[in-house]
Amino acid sequence: MAAIALEMKNITKEFPGVKALDQVNFQVKQGEIHALCGENGAGKSTLMKVLSGLYPSDSFEGDIYIDGKQKEFQHIKDAERAGIAIIYQELALVRQMQVSENLFLGNEPKRFGIIQWDQVNRESERWLREVGLRGIKPDRITGTLGIGQQQLVEIAKALSKNAKILILDEPTAALTEHEVEILLNILKEFRSRGVTCIYISHKLNEVFDIADTITVLRDGQTVATKPASELSEDQVISLMVGREIKERFPRAEATPGRTVLSVQNYTVWNKDMPDAQVVRDISFEARSGEILGIAGLMGSGRTELVMSLFGAYPGKAEGHVELDGKPVKFQNTGQAIRAGMALVSEDRKKDGLVLGMSIQNNLSMPSLGRLSPRGVIDENREVKEAWHYHHSLRVKAPSVETIVGTLSGGNQQKVVIGKWLMTEPKVLILDEPTRGIDVGAKFEIYTIMNELVKKGVAIIMISSELPEVLGMSHRILVLGEGRKRGEFHYSEATQERIMTAATGGK
């Protein structure tokens, strides 16, 4: 029986009106990878904030023991000193700085207040090797690294602070399959060296790949802590949502109708390097009443392709595009929207929502023209339509006047989708529609997609999660390095075939 590295006993944390954590017990063994699962709002982040010292020890009830010793944290620094390091979903690196500067930010080796740069660089190289970033020079500008590599830099930073317990909060949300693989392998290597790791993720395949033990939280309570070998994915899901979900991907019957969007020999040039092509000579069709999935690794040109079709990509584009049989070429998003296109972008916080505005104002943003005779907004009509989508998408918020920034990820995503539904599009493009949202909300978004398909909307869905592409699409387009690498009917598609096509194998 391994020693207990961390124990959290009877943690109760209340916010005005809500009990976020209710007598939670959480026990992590020395040297294991312990997965923490739960829907958004189940209390995972709150529990980790308690552990990291973000909430001072007098703001909650319960005790924290590390290596058997009781600890009270007033600040994040206290928790860091006790060997706890959190790597958040949103990277906390200064993009403009060198990798080495980031590694030792706030922790620089100093002599008489002067930073010892030789030591910084020497140690940086060592830590980068530790996390498998052998080829990266410590003086690289952090922003020029890929997201996956930045994540590893962040882990190296935590290790350099002598972290004994590493907490990763959704570390793979923005990573490609390949990067995920690298990350998971490094975590496994850490385990063999005795580093304890708490792994928070919605992606259950990853959880089952690496976790030794799984704890499930639901509504602020611990529902189960079990060895991973004794659980199945379906069991974890039903523990998380508190009921059985029969099918994770409720694919609707396809009723392929006429071709709505036809793209022929489409090529897009890189906005930063006008000589490089990001999309090369791609042709495809999207039909009404059908979901067209687009799979491909990050950098395969899938986002650039749809952004360019939507008139939102600054790089030059060439090719023949027809919408409803009429040739079109959109110079800006306004034209695309008026023609019946809608695009739910990849990053909802950055590109999709005005977080400080109400649900209602976000929903109506692209439809204002329709709601406003002579440029004056008919507010009553706006409210009425906003409530309609608020209800039909089941956004969990008391009113359409709720500020969007206060909603959970899944509800924010519903608002983004609702905003585009309000434009009554013929073609709805969804770029990573379920990224970073929990199982229950995912299912609801799939249901919404099915409703739309039934109404005859043509849906194009980009996703990095292969099970999702396989489970929801009717046809699957695979891109790689900007080229079309294959097109499959869902009945003939498998993860292997798609990955082989995407990576350029045979």
Added chain:
Amino acid sequence: MSAQSNPQVTKPEPARKIVWFKMDIRAYSMIAALVAIWVLFSFMSDAFLTPRNLSNLFLQMSVTAILAVGMVLVIVAGQIDLSVGSILGFTGGVAAILNVWHDWNTIPVIIATVLLGAVIGFVQGWWVAYRAVPAFIVTLGGMLIYRGLLLMVSNSQTVAPLDPSLRYVGQEYVTPLLGYVLAAVAIVFVIFNMLRKRSARRKYGFELAPFMIDTSKVVLTAMLIMVFVIVMNVYQGIPVPFIIVIVLALLFTFIAKNTVFGRQVYALGGNPEAARLSGINIKRRLLLVFVLNGTLAAIAGIIYTSRLNAGTTSAGEMMELDAIAACVIGGTSLMGGAGTIFGAVIGALVMGSLDNGMSIMNLPSYWQFIVKGSILILAVWVDIYSRQRKKHA
């Protein structure tokens, strides 16, 4: 969360909450701060809360208030305009030159000056929107350029005296009788507006506030209007510039709240990328924001020149800072995306009251700088503090 229930609409009836008091707590706290400042000054000086001084105060704050009204949209759009003081000086100077040296009549002078302001705003907006030069730089440059142009066209002289009819805009008062007529018009407008809103809500099947509540709100507003007019009439009547402030404030509140353009400016200030992807032509909106701001600066310039009865080379110096401070005190976020015209006018009134009160008390002018600066920092701190509290609640 029910993953399997079908996505049928369960509660289809649209609800629109009755908003008892549309203004938020922030608006109330600003008014409270203003009242506190007035009470404080009235204790320290008997001369403060007199009709004569209040009339003076509204006259003095008008120029800042007009600049602030334009500045709100600029700041909400996530930009800044440091040049409004110089635009005010330049356009005001041009107005004086046209009137005094070239004998233009009042109406053509006003039209030409306002157009000049719009053109200046267009040029600056073009640099910001279509050439992507940061507004801070464009308008910092503009601040120097328009001051220089003023010195050039006026040969560094004071241009005076103006034609009497041009002085009306900045110095005069409407006759008491006209004041009452205007008050009546305003009250009729308030009543009409209330009825129109009720009928629109009824048309959409929304819940209606009890008629008594709406009526008492109207009565309250009408009483405020009457008290204001009576107090002003005890002295010489409502100052003309203040009437211009009210008209502009109402117009721009309408633009900000009720037009597509206004809503889009708030959206692009809150998140430019989301706004662009929602089909909003950001560049064109930014351009228009600067055109409006330049136009308002020119209107302020005419009023300022008219009040001084002269075009001077130092007109408008530091006024951009007063305007920005008024916006910020009034709750406009320098991060963009949030702010109200009403708040900015109250902010201008706060700044004006501080100036006025301290000069009545014969405090040395350095105190005015120190106190105004401190109030600015304090106001922003209160704002940030209350927002943080809200976030943690």
